[in-house]
Amino acid sequence: MSAKLALLTTCKQWREAGFHQAIVDSITQVDNYKADADLCLALATAYNEMPNHELNANRAIGLLLPHLEEHLDDIEWRYQMALCYSYIDRPHRALGYAVQVAEKDAQYKNVNDIIEHSVTGMQVAFGERAFTERIKEMWKLFEAEMDNFEVAIHNFHQDPDALMKNLTAVLNVAVKDIDFGVSIDSKKPSLFLPIGDLTDAFKLWRLTFDIPAKITERWDIRAGHPFTESGDVSVAGMRPEDIEFWIDEAETNNAYLALQVYSPKIKAIFDKEGETGARREASGMINMLLGDVNRLRYIYSMNVMESRPEGKAYNLKELPAVLKERGAVLDGTLNDLLNEKMGYQLKPSEKDPRFRADVSHGITQHARLISEWYEENPYTFDRFADDGIIPAMIVFELPEDKKTDDPGARLDLAGQMAGHLINLVGDEKIRVFGLASGLKRCYIDCLFWSLPECKAVARVVADGLKCPYAVIQFLDWRFPPDDLKEPLEKEEA
DSSP states (O other): OOHHHHHHHHHHHHHHHTOHHHHHHHHTTSTTGGGOHHHHHHHHHHHHTSSSHHHHHHHHHHHHGGGTGGGTTOHHHHHHHHHHHHHTTOHHHHHHHHHHHHHHOTTSTTHHHHHHHHHHHHHHHHTTTOHHHHHHHHHHHHHHHHHHHHHHHHTTTTOHHHHHHHHHHHHTTTOSSOOOEEEOSSSSOEEEEOOOSHHHHHHHHHHTTTOOHHHHTTOEEEESOOOOTTOOOOBTTBOGGGOEEEEOTTTOBTTBEEEEEEOHHHHHHHHHHHHHHHHHHHHHHHHHHHOHHHHHHHEEEEEEOSSOOSSOOEEGGGHHHHHHHTTOOTTOOHHHHHTOOEEEEOOOOSSOOSTTTTEEEEEESOHHHHHHHHHTOOHHHHHHHTTTOEEEEEEEEOOGGGOOSOHHHHHHHHHHHHHHHHHHHOTTTEEEEEEEEESSOEEEEEEESSHHHHHHHHHHHHHHTTOSEEEEEESOTTSOHHHHOOOOOOOOO
């Protein structure tokens, strides 16, 4: 018997006896144990059976997720993931894994209890704990804590952790995993909320949509690092002039650049920390130089090179000038970023009954959400849903008098319906980010900041257009349509 098999056998015996700490102590002594999927599963199982569920569940997730591909068909792995997310109040994630377990074995452990608990949790998370409600609560707490924040700022050099800990607790009420920075050098404190990607951008746009005036009078709060006109920035001991970049013209479209980046200093980071570390520092420099909005708008891709490429090289400090020459507007706002649309065409299926299988044309402001629906990948959906935001599509069949073979005309009709939605409920409750025209149906892609109000309004709009059929479907393949379908029928007078 191998040493690993012997350890796993012993761990099974300890687990049955309730000696969970012994499992933790033994496995964590193994060299490079995190690289072994079986050891990680055993260790994660032990963590999930120990007290302090939230802390230990997060530890378990960190062990399980890196081995996702190895455990795709492992029912115990999926069960442990469901348990983890149940412990840390991610009911939508827990439900997805629990349903997959139940499909293989409906009587597996207490999976039905997890499903029931998750469904209840989702009703709370997307109802009374919807994103709009979380934001209200967060700003109310922020306002109540401003005096304490400012005392902590005054004592920052003696106790820097106090300010950051208190701010984290308040901001986490709305967004569970939020990054932020604080500047205390100006006349009033500044709270900076970095935008890592487009999902962050939508969240932070809504978060800062209606900050109470009492807060803005005393604090400067902004989403995204601004464009640095002077180019006077530094990251990890590097300055822009220390880095060169090349434009991959084959992947570039006008001002939307695909970059190759090289620097001896970046290469040193590459050798020490790998590509991930090198990309982090290079991306950080570009972000500081361009600002969050411009980086997301104009840097299509960025590859860190291990050796200096051939061709025309630029100094990174020249990047803003290069972008301007290609037509980029570097004083754009967060809303400018979110309003950018991408059109797409797909080959529709006349026989496939699944939602969006019949789509021929569409436009979107969040392409990743749409592509992940087709890929059956819940990554971005989960990131929104973690904070009570529901990416969903309103699916409707056109009435007979409005049916047409023209996909453009169908998109126009979907746009009219979307306009009605926004007029009725407002940006504070819903954000329409895309439209799609199908052979059988039309689709309105939305972010529901508050699900209950949006469902009610969708009913009114569909009835007004006399749609014979309309449903709301979460942009997540794990939830069967029947779970969420609700025909919007005209109520009797």
